[in-house]
Amino acid sequence: MQSLLLYLAIGALVGYFLSMINKRLGPIVLLALSLYGLFTLWNMPIGSVEDLFGFEDILQFTALSKYFSIITLIVFSCYAFFNIVWISKAKRPYAFSALSILTLFGTLGVFLTPHLIALYIFWEVAVVASLFIVPMGKEESKKATIWYIVISSIGSYMFLYGTFLLYSKFGTFNLFEISGDIASEGTGFKWLVSLLLLGAGVAKSGIFPLHVWLRNVHGNAPDTFSAVLSGQLVKMGSYIIALFLGAFPIATMFSQFYAGVNIFSYVLIWLGNISILIGTFMAIKQNDMKMLMAYSTVANGGYILIGLALLDQVGFAGGLFHVINHALAATMIFLSFAAVVYRTGTTKIDEMGGLIFKMPVTFVTYLVGIISIAGIPPTSGFVSKWMIFQSLISKGMFVTAMFTFVGSIGSFLYVFRPLAGVFLGQLKRKDKDVKEAPMIMLLPMIILVALTILWGVFPQQVLVWVTDVQRQFGMEPFKFDGTVLYSNLGHWDSWTVFVMFMVGFIIAAVIYILMPKGKKIPLDDQYTSGEFLHNFDLYHYATKYYAFLEREYEGHPSFEDWYTSIVNVLKAIGKGVDYLVRRTASAYTFWMALVLALLLWVRW
Amino acid sequence: MDKIEKIDERGVWEKIADQLRSRSMWMLHYCTGCGAVELPPSMTSRFDMERLGMGPMATPRQADLFLVTGYLSTKTLRRVIYTYEKMADPKYVIGFGSCTINGGIYYDSYSTINRLDQYLPVDLYIAGCMPRPEAILNAFTKLMDMIRKGEADGWKRYNENYEWYKQNQLRSLGEVVVYDEFHE
Amino acid sequence: MTVLKVAGIFLTAFFFGLTFEGIGRKITARVQRRYGPRWYQNFIDLFKTLSKHGYTHGWIFDFGVIMALGGIIASLGFVPVGGIVAFPGMDNFFVIVYLFTIGSLGMAMGMVGTGNPWASIGVARALTLMLGYEVPYMISIGSMLYFYRTSSISAIMSAQGGDWNLFKFPIGALVALISLQGMLGKEPFEAPIAPAEIASGPMVELSAKYMGLLMLMNTFMEFAEISLFVDLFLGGGTYFVFLLKYLVVWVLVVLISSVLPRFRIEQAVYFYWTVPIILAFVQVFMTVNGFVF
Numbered sequence A: 001m002q003s004l005l006l007y008l009a010i011g012a013l014v015g016y017f018l019s020m021i022n023k024r025l026g027p028i029v030l031l032a033l034s035l036y037g038l039f040t041l042w043n044m045p046i047g048s049v050e051d052l053f054g055f056e057d058i059l060q061f062t063a064l065s066k067y068f069s070i071i072t073l074i075v076f077s078c079y080a081f082f083n084i085v086w087i088s089k090a091k092r093p094y095a096f097s098a099l100s101i102l103t104l105f106g107t108l109g110v111f112l113t114p115h116l117i118a119l120y121i122f123w124e125v126a127v128v129a130s131l132f133i134v135p136m137g138k139e140e141s142k143k144a145t146i147w148y149i150v151i152s153s154i155g156s157y158m159f160l161y162g163t164f165l166l167y168s169k170f171g172t173f174n175l176f177e178i179s180g181d182i183a184s185e186g187t188g189f190k191w192l193v194s195l196l197l198l199g200a201g202v203a204k205s206g207i208f209p210l211h212v213w214l215r216n217v218h219g220n221a222p223d224t225f226s227a228v229l230s231g232q233l234v235k236m237g238s239y240i241i242a243l244f245l246g247a248f249p250i251a252t253m254f255s256q257f258y259a260g261v262n263i264f265s266y267v268l269i270w271l272g273n274i275s276i277l278i279g280t281f282m283a284i285k286q287n288d289m290k291m292l293m294a295y296s297t298v299a300n301g302g303y304i305l306i307g308l309a310l311l312d313q314v315g316f317a318g319g320l321f322h323v324i325n326h327a328l329a330a331t332m333i334f335l336s337f338a339a340v341v342y343r344t345g346t347t348k349i350d351e352m353g354g355l356i357f358k359m360p361v362t363f364v365t366y367l368v369g370i371i372s373i374a375g376i377p378p379t380s381g382f383v384s385k386w387m388i389f390q391s392l393i394s395k396g397m398f399v400t401a402m403f404t405f406v407g408s409i410g411s412f413l414y415v416f417r418p419l420a421g422v423f424l425g426q427l428k429r430k431d432k433d434v435k436e437a438p439m440i441m442l443l444p445m446i447i448l449v450a451l452t453i454l455w456g457v458f459p460q461q462v463l464v465w466v467t468d469v470q471r472q473f474g475m476e477p478f479k480f481d482g483t484v485l486y487s488n489l490g491h492w493d494s495w496t497v498f499v500m501f502m503v504g505f506i507i508a509a510v511i512y513i514l515m516p517k518g519k520k521i522p523l524d525d526q527y528t529s530g531e532f533l534h535n536f537d538l539y540h541y542a543t544k545y546y547a548f549l550e551r552e553y554e555g556h557p558s559f560e561d562w563y564t565s566i567v568n569v570l571k572a573i574g575k576g577v578d579y580l581v582r583r584t585a586s587a588y589t590f591w592m593a594l595v596l597a598l599l600l601w602v603r604w
Numbered sequence B: 001m002d003k004i005e006k007i008d009e010r011g012v013w014e015k016i017a018d019q020l021r022s023r024s025m026w027m028l029h030y031c032t033g034c035g036a037v038e039l040p041p042s043m044t045s046r047f048d049m050e051r052l053g054m055g056p057m058a059t060p061r062q063a064d065l066f067l068v069t070g071y072l073s074t075k076t077l078r079r080v081i082y083t084y085e086k087m088a089d090p091k092y093v094i095g096f097g098s099c100t101i102n103g104g105i106y107y108d109s110y111s112t113i114n115r116l117d118q119y120l121p122v123d124l125y126i127a128g129c130m131p132r133p134e135a136i137l138n139a140f141t142k143l144m145d146m147i148r149k150g151e152a153d154g155w156k157r158y159n160e161n162y163e164w165y166k167q168n169q170l171r172s173l174g175e176v177v178v179y180d181e182f183h184e
Numbered sequence C: 001m002t003v004l005k006v007a008g009i010f011l012t013a014f015f016f017g018l019t020f021e022g023i024g025r026k027i028t029a030r031v032q033r034r035y036g037p038r039w040y041q042n043f044i045d046l047f048k049t050l051s052k053h054g055y056t057h058g059w060i061f062d063f064g065v066i067m068a069l070g071g072i073i074a075s076l077g078f079v080p081v082g083g084i085v086a087f088p089g090m091d092n093f094f095v096i097v098y099l100f101t102i103g104s105l106g107m108a109m110g111m112v113g114t115g116n117p118w119a120s121i122g123v124a125r126a127l128t129l130m131l132g133y134e135v136p137y138m139i140s141i142g143s144m145l146y147f148y149r150t151s152s153i154s155a156i157m158s159a160q161g162g163d164w165n166l167f168k169f170p171i172g173a174l175v176a177l178i179s180l181q182g183m184l185g186k187e188p189f190e191a192p193i194a195p196a197e198i199a200s201g202p203m204v205e206l207s208a209k210y211m212g213l214l215m216l217m218n219t220f221m222e223f224a225e226i227s228l229f230v231d232l233f234l235g236g237g238t239y240f241v242f243l244l245k246y247l248v249v250w251v252l253v254v255l256i257s258s259v260l261p262r263f264r265i266e267q268a269v270y271f272y273w274t275v276p277i278i279l280a281f282v283q284v285f286m287t288v289n290g291f292v293f
């Protein structure tokens, strides 16, 4: 582990200088490093302990570390692979490559250490490295960076404060040593520490009320880096949540509230509920495809949080499984968007259309990605959704179940918007000559598609990792036998479902083939109510796709506006103070008057 | 034409298919002229067209039977041809009223065409100005008979004599100049 | 054995689904004082459309149609039809509900793939409507899963015995029936396929066999959805008893649809998110607190 982190730290420098020779070398270094990391960490036995830079036993390889680092490294390898070609569009390619490697260094460090201070340092490295990548994106990305840094620092300062609180009580920074003793502390202390430590996770994984940065940052960051942001950096927050919920004896620390769920988890579940609601309904009304997926990330963060906070055999496993599903799906989707932007140069849904006939592989990637996000079998997205639903229903938590249902069905709505607007429909005249993305870009997308379907049909591999984590935290592990998954409300078999799906598909295909063949007609041979059309660009329904639904919640309160107005209030106060301390005649008169008034008032 | 015995070229499957087609005719009524007003009574409870397996359809793609219900100005004819060409084979056309046969009372109008079958292959005409629902239903049963016997082959004629029809269409309409008044 | 059972379910859905649709058309006609078509009219319609020579707009259109039918056929296999249970224990409620969406997604994708904006509008409406009806439906069924401690349809079906869930969960059954109306796309919830308003929405560009395959898909979908209702609330039963119950539910749905006008789409969503959702939570409250008759 130490050597891997060392290689990464050096790799950042090497990557910087190598990309000066040729831009493409930077991503290649990152690819090599992540593949090497994937190989070492995959084979590393769980429970290994190592020193780091002379500090003893700081690195500890737990089941949770393994799970999250494998996700991270998969996402980063695909990202690096994709970047080999894409880097030609990057604004500052050297810094971009170097900082990408540094981000990987930071996140891997976070996953590998239970030492809270070391974790904090790695965390800040990841945040700062990614912080400098974000403004290399679109015009507004500089502003977005401010959102990112403010919310991130809220999270990390909460974390730091919580860490020192723990240190002052227990005199150690090692999380696993603390976790045994904390249950006996006072209620106020327990609440404070848990909220502070989880605050970092909440801020990072875009949970309400700290979700506002995702839209700006994901929407404006460089196109491929959005994939890392949504697929991986946000998962750092989920890691913190999973780590503390698992390592602390939450169930004994707080009193029971409803259906065996303790009050603290319940607060988290409600945050998750609100995130799902906000994420879903805001995603439905976005016209920018990257911002749409950013809100989808908020909603899926809510799912993960609900699953993890349930802290039981099925729900916790579902939450963990959802991490990998969403990581893969978000990476796929953002990479396919990056390919689309690479060719067309826009992210607005209603400025595109009909790209499927030009970029079929990109389309298939997006399609499988959304099938997984929407939780439809036979992709892996369904497995985790099924687990979360089963757990919620078996506990009788119907209000939360309602939110998850709304989120799940709402996701059909928002994922369909780019599908219909960007890939289907009429091909715009300006895009007539668009070509499919280059092969190097397609390969990582195809790999991700294959992984998603593979783990949807054969979820055993992931479930082994997930149950290892559950065993590490002393939970009853999720029960599965081959492809048959069990919960306390019955079971299902992903292989049977897949076979049935194939059977249905073959029957349909046979009927289709037997019947007279259809004649191929061009896209502009349409039913137009008998009207002759001139400009088929306009015969495409993408603007305000769900206008009839959006109307219903047009005047919703916005947290982004609310935060902005707080900032404005602060700015105004600052301006006032500034005005009063400036050495001008009016300020001088004001102070004089004030002093005189005070004197007069006090004396007489 | 009806004096000469026509040779039935259809295979067994086509014959079965024609049986089915005759019993399930989905129609698209291009409501030009006065004829449209006769269709609601033939559809609703008085005459109930659905018992013959017929029903209205929303778009030409789904329809089998094209009803041209009255006079056609050149402007409408253009749309009628456009719509007809969107329909899937096999497709049938019925011309309503004297206007489609010989121009009817508009025979000397400057803006209407007189004979529909110069432009589209009409399978059946219904005489009258306007034909009553009884006549319309009579025509539908007649058309069903024709389909079963393989006589309603207008769509084949259109494909075979496409050049001739196009020529006639062009003569009356000129080149279609598409002009988009809203967006240019 | 499983193969035979699955084949049995498909054939039942095919023959009785189409027959019952024909009967439904007849009933609507009678309500409107018409004579109506023959009961086998839908078979004729189906085979006629399959025999025609259609038009396609490219590979996504073809693929979407196949995926639609294939997805529905796959989910149909999991639905218990009376005594025929192809996958006992494996017929998980959520699996079936989510398998349906493959078919719907395939249809939506294929139809929008034609490039016609009417299709997009229809699909947008259909999805919005789905947001309406699925939530109360899943909550009310969820309360049943909670009560029986299983999410297997066949297990719930057999656990009822003669004691139907319709009487045990009367409010839940009402909610499910209202949602069923939306699922089947019958009036007052048929805005997605409004023929005169948006040229029949998703089906606007469907010709010939594409129309036929989607009609078949629609039949299978209706069959599966009503079967779920019969299994869950009316206790399933042997093969013919099941079909009889099916027919009763179907006639009820058709009767309701034949006398009602159409909701606008946001009215439909608003309706579903007020009355049925509140009723569903009343049912949940009763179930969780043990008021099950």
Ligand code: SF4
Residues within 6 Å of the ligand: B032, B033, B034, B035, B069, B070, B071, B096, B097, B098, B099, B100, B104, B105, B128, B129, B130
């Ligand atoms: S035939 Fe008579 S009723 Fe029909 S369109 Fe011509 S004028 Fe009108």
